[in-house]
Each structure stands twice: as C-alpha cells, then as structure tokens.
Amino acid sequence: MTPMEPAASSPLDAVRRTRGAEACRQYFRALQNSRKPYALLQINDPHLTFGTFFLLLPGIRAGGDEAALSERNRTAARLCRVILGGKKANGTAGRTSLTGPVLGTLLWMFRTGAADDGLSGDFDQILDVSASILLKKYRRSELIPTVAQLIFRRNRKGAYLHDLVWALFQSRDPRALRSVAGYLRSPHPEDVRLARVLLHLPAENPPSGRRQYASYLNWLDENSSSLYFTGENFNETSRPGVCSVNIAAKYLCRRVRPDSNSPLTPLTEAERGCLPDFKKAGEKEQALLSSFSQKVRKKNPLYWNRWIRYPIRRQIAVAKNGGEGSV
Amino acid sequence: MIRIDGKTIQPGEITEYPPGSGENAIISVMEESRAEYSYNTAGQLKFELLLRAETVAAAQELNRSGLNFAVFRDTTCNPVYWNRTPDGGFRLKDGVSPSKAIRDIFQNGSSYGTECATAMVIVFYGALLHLYGKKRFDELFPNIFLMNWKKVDKRLRGIDWMEKRADYFPGDRRYFMNPDVSPLTPQWQGENVIDLNGNQYYGHGIGILGANAVIRALNANRDEDAGESAYLMDAAGRPDYKSLSKLME
Numbered sequence: 001m002t003p004m005e006p007a008a009s010s011p012l013d014a015v016r017r018t019r020g021a022e023a024c025r026q027y028f029r030a031l032q033n034s035r036k037p038y039a040l041l042q043i044n045d046p047h048l049t050f051g052t053f054f055l056l057l058p059g060i061r062a063g064g065d066e067a068a069l070s071e072r073n074r075t076a077a078r079l080c081r082v083i084l085g086g087k088k089a090n091g092t093a094g095r096t097s098l099t100g101p102v103l104g105t106l107l108w109m110f111r112t113g114a115a116d117d118g119l120s121g122d123f124d125q126i127l128d129v130s131a132s133i134l135l136k137k138y139r140r141s142e143l144i145p146t147v148a149q150l151i152f153r154r155n156r157k158g159a160y161l162h163d164l165v166w167a168l169f170q171s172r173d174p175r176a177l178r179s180v181a182g183y184l185r186s187p188h189p190e191d192v193r194l195a196r197v198l199l200h201l202p203a204e205n206p207p208s209g210r211r212q213y214a215s216y217l218n219w220l221d222e223n224s225s226s227l228y229f230t231g232e233n234f235n236e237t238s239r240p241g242v243c244s245v246n247i248a249a250k251y252l253c254r255r256v257r258p259d260s261n262s263p264l265t266p267l268t269e270a271e272r273g274c275l276p277d278f279k280k281a282g283e284k285e286q287a288l289l290s291s292f293s294q295k296v297r298k299k300n301p302l303y304w305n306r307w308i309r310y311p312i313r314r315q316i317a318v319a320k321n322g323g324e325g326s327v
Numbered sequence: 328m329i330r331i332d333g334k335t336i337q338p339g340e341i342t343e344y345p346p347g348s349g350e351n352a353i354i355s356v357m358e359e360s361r362a363e364y365s366y367n368t369a370g371q372l373k374f375e376l377l378l379r380a381e382t383v384a385a386a387q388e389l390n391r392s393g394l395n396f397a398v399f400r401d402t403t404c405n406p407v408y409w410n411r412t413p414d415g416g417f418r419l420k421d422g423v424s425p426s427k428a429i430r431d432i433f434q435n436g437s438s439y440g441t442e443c444a445t446a447m448v449i450v451f452y453g454a455l456l457h458l459y460g461k462k463r464f465d466e467l468f469p470n471i472f473l474m475n476w477k478k479v480d481k482r483l484r485g486i487d488w489m490e491k492r493a494d495y496f497p498g499d500r501r502y503f504m505n506p507d508v509s510p511l512t513p514q515w516q517g518e519n520v521i522d523l524n525g526n527q528y529y530g531h532g533i534g535i536l537g538a539n540a541v542i543r544a545l546n547a548n549r550d551e552d553a554g555e556s557a558y559l560m561d562a563a564g565r566p567d568y569k570s571l572s573k574l575m576e
Contacts, residue, residue, distance in 0.1 A: 086512045087398050121400035132510035160399045160414040163513045235517050236502050238476035238487040
C-alpha cells in the first residue's frame with residue numbers, strides 16, 4: 001500500500017464510498033436489527049478500514065455489540081475511548097497504560113485511516129495520537145512519509161496540524177527532516193512555505209525551493225551524525241528549531257544519539273582533552289573547526305589524526321587556510 | 328544596570344515607585360544586574376513597567392474569567408465577535424470592535440475554550456487594551472487572529488519565541504517543557520505561563536500555581552516509562568516594549 005491510499009476495502013467500506021457516511025450508518029443499523037450475525041461478520045471483516053469502523057462505532061456501542069467485536073476492533077474501540085478521554089486539561093490520561101497488544105491495531109488504525117483524514121475532529125485527533133505513539137514509542141519510521149504527507153495536505157486545507165508536526169519530530173529520526181525537505185520542491189507555494197518553517201530556514205528573500213532543497217540536503221549530509229532533536233514545538237514558539245547540531249561532537253567526528261544528544265559511546269580521554277580549548281574558542285572559530293574536521297576526517301583520516309592533536313591555535317590557522325599541503 | 332539616554336542610573340535614583348511595589352522590585356533587579364537595560368527616555372522604562380503590571384493583572388483577570396480549556400479541535404468562541412477557523416483559531420469578525428471582542432473574552436470567559444498558548448496572546452491583548460484605551464486599541468489592532476503563536480501581530484512579536492535572559496520579571500511569558508509527555512496527551516507537551524511575581528505563574532487550564540506545582544501537573548501526564556521531569560525553561564518571551572511605547576497616543 002502506498003502512502004494515503006485506502007486499503008483493500010470491505011463491503012461496508014464500499015457502501016460508505018458509494019452511498020455516503022449516513023447511508024452506511026443506516027445500512028449497518030438495519031443489519032444490526034435484522035441480521036445481527038451478518039452485521040458482526042461485516043464489522044469484523046479484516047479488510048474493513050478504520051475510517052468506516054470509527055463511523056460505525058457509536059452504533060456498535062448503542063447496539064451493545066462491543067463484546068462481539070474481533071480482538072483488533074475491541075482494542076481499537078478501547079484506544080478511541082482512551083485517546084478521546086485524554087483531551088481534558090485536568091485529566092491524567094497520559095498515565096493510562098497501553099496494555100496488551102496494541103501495535104498491530106495502531107498500525108491498522110493509522111495506515112487505513114490516513115486516507116480518511118478530515119472525517120471529524122475526533123477522528124483526526126485519534127490519527128494524530130496514533131501517529132505519535134507509533135513514531136515515538138514503537139519507532140515505526142516507515143510511517144514518516146505518510147505522516148509528512150498528511151501534514152502538508154492539512155496545511156493546504158487550513159486544518160489543524162501542530163500535534164501531527166509534534167508527532168513527526170517525536171520520531172527523533174533525521175529521515176523526518178529529509179521527508180519535509182522534499183516539500184521544498186513542491187509546485188504548491190504553501191507547501192514550500194510550511195517546509196521552510198518546519199526546517200527553520202530563512203523565510204525572508206529565500207532562494208528557490210529547489211536550490212534550498214539541494215543546499216538543505218548538503219547541510220543534512222554534513223551534519224546528520226552530530227544532529228539531535230530539541231523538542232521545540234509550536235506550543236512553545238512560532239519558530240521551533242526542531243533540531244540542532246552538537247558542534248563539539250562534529251569537531252570530534254563523534255556520532256550522537258538524535259534523541260538525547262549524548263555520544264553513542266563514551267568519549268576517550270584524548271577526546272575529552274580536546275574539548276576545553278575548543279569550547280574556549282569563539283562561535284565562528286568553533287563552526288570553522290567542526291566543519292573542517294568533518295571534511296578532513298572523511299578525506300584523509302591519517303592527517304585528521306595529526307591535526308586534531310595540534311594546539312587549538314594551529315588547528316584554527318590550518319582550517320582557515322583550508323588545510324595543509326597534504327590534505 | 329539601567330541606562331537612560333546613555334546615562335547610567337544609580338541605584339536609588341528612581342524614587343517614583345514605593346518600596347515593596349512590583350515596579351520597585353523590577354527596578355532593583357535591573358539596577359543590580361550585569362545586563363544593561365537601556366532606554367531612550369524615562370517614559371520608555373515607565374511604559375515597560377506599566378505594561379508588565381497590566382500583563383500580570385490581565386493574567387489574573389483571565390484566570391477568573393471562566394475561560395474553558397479546550398484542545399484546538401474543540402475550541403469555542405462567541406460568534407458575535409469571532410469566527411472560528413478550521414485550525415481552531417479565532418478570527419475577529421468584520422465590522423466588530425477589536426476592543427469589545429477582546430473584553431468579551433475576559434467578561435464572558437465561559438463562552439470560550441482554547442489552549443494555553445492562545446490564552447497568553449489574549450493576556451497580552453488585554454494588557455495593551457488597558458494601557459492604550461479602546462479608541463487607540465481599535466485603531467492599532469483591526470485584524471486580530473488568536474491561535475497559539477501562529478500569525479502573531481507583528482507589533483506583538485517577541486512574545487512568540489523564547490530567548491535566554493539575564494533576569495526574569497513579572498509579565499514575562501515563560502514555558503514549562505515536558506520532554507517525556509505521553510503521546511496520549513499532546514496538550515501536556517508543555518505549559519505556557521505568565522510570570523506573576525517570580526514565584527507564581529498563571530497557566531491556562533492549570534490556574535495560578537508555583538513552579539513545583541506546574542511541574543507536578545505536567546509530570547502526571549508523562550509516558551509510563553518517562554525518565555525526564557518537566558522543567559521551567561531558562562528563557563522568556565517578551566514583546567518589544569520600546570516599540571509598543573511609541574504606539575501610545
């Protein structure tokens with residue numbers, strides 16, 4: 001299934017798509033009243049989409065049929081209740097335990113539900129929270145392109161998207177940045193504008209989206225190993241800087257964990273010894289050193305090993321000259 | 328250090344505000360700070376102190392107004408004054424007095440429901456309305472849009488982003504970050520607050536609380552396996568007080 005395509009659909013989905021939501025509700029209600037076993041067979045059809053299930057859920061509850069639902073549908077009904085119960089300010093729904101096997105159900109809810117985004121406010125809220133659990137808790141990074149697509153689709157409609165943006169960057173996965181960067185090349189100006197905001201790129205007199213895309217990807221390639229996610233979001237600021245570069249890690253050519261900004265393995269004594277002088281250098285010099293270090297390490301690791309042991313002033317002088325003859 | 332028109336003001340030189348007053352406390356911190364608080368005129372400093380006091384008063388008033396908490400998909404507003412937008416924001420209706428529309432939120436809070444960031448913007452508008460008066464406010468802000476920090480009026484710029492400051496004062500917009508918030512409750516990812524007196528904070532949905540109580544409320548909505556506590560960020564959002572002072576008639 002490609003992003004945002006409806007899943008293979010069931011007879012109930014077919015009724016909804018051909019005759020509309022209200023007709024589907026009435027059809028199911030009539031089935032519940034006249035042929036309950038058949039109604040339950042239809043609602044428990046493995047091919048049913050989450051959108052249709054959500055639409056019929058009030059009727060299922062009103063008919064007292066929740067206990068006869070399949071395990072997937074029972075779990076989905078419980079998740080809907082928990083998620084929508086979490087909207088109150090003074091609640092502690094966050095503490096609700098997601099017990100039991102919820103991953104498969106959440107994947108079904110999000111994958112088959114994304115195409116129905118906009119069905120209702122509550123439905124969209126459930127999609128947002130599902131995306132956030134799947135990306136944050138279960139690290140299902142394969143969903144990143146679909147989540148990004150949903151964000152940009154909502155943006156074109158003027159719909160609420162801040163929680164979904166938050167969910168996307170809770171993945172703490174640089175692929176989320178790459179996915180958003182793709183929209184810099186979009187023919188829709190509103191896509192490009194949003195991509196610039198999400199990537200914290202200058203909005204005043206920007207270069208063309210395509211040029212900005214190329215330059216952003218270069219930046220991402222240069223910094224991806226020392227990049228971490230900050231947690232900044234639209235609730236806090238109009239200009240969230242969702243990620244930042246650990247400039248000391250870049251200088252040492254050490255990879256950091258994008259979720260915690262800590263080195264993947266502890267620093268050696270020699271590496272720790274390099275840091276005090278680096279930290280005393282000015283902001284511009286730190287940027288120069290880290291950029292130079294990254295490039296030289298890739299090009300000539302033996303030379304890099306010598307350079308990193310030079311006194312800091314000599315390192316700066318070499319970096320300013322673009323390297324010594326041997327680089 | 329305070330400098331007015333290039334001249335350093337000596338501690339105790341400003342005697343306009345009685346000891347124990349909020350304004351006096353702010354001046355004392357500014358005087359003793361290593362940071363430089365620089366103003367072109369004494370009037371600019373006076374305006375900042377006034378607006379800070381009005382911001383605190385507006386926060387307290389909004390807390391008493393009955394304004395409901397609602398996530399953006401469930402926001403509500405008085406349709407006499409506002410159009411609700413698809414993203415949950417409130418846009419001022421054509422032909423409506425901006426000052427009346429803002430006052431209505433404070434007076435009929437129970438007709439409205441929104442999240443904490445939008446409440447902060449309402450507080451700042453309420454404070455400016457008090458200072459400028461209805462006529463001037465209506466001239467200055469004919470197109471108000473209320474939805475967290477999205478499309479904040481350019482004259483209010485500064486309240487919508489956070490910067491580390493040398494000192495923090497009543498009237499600052501602060502933020503409690505909740506890094507390990509449960510994905511079930513994204514509205515608890517952080518709490519926007521107005522600093523009331525350095526010890527107490529107004530946050531919409533939680534009321535007026537001390538820092539530890541705000542942190543406890545946020546921590547109650549963390550992930551099951553959360554490791555990190557919520558915390559008050561070492562940063563504040565502030566409007567450009569000097570520019571705003573120039574807008575007084």
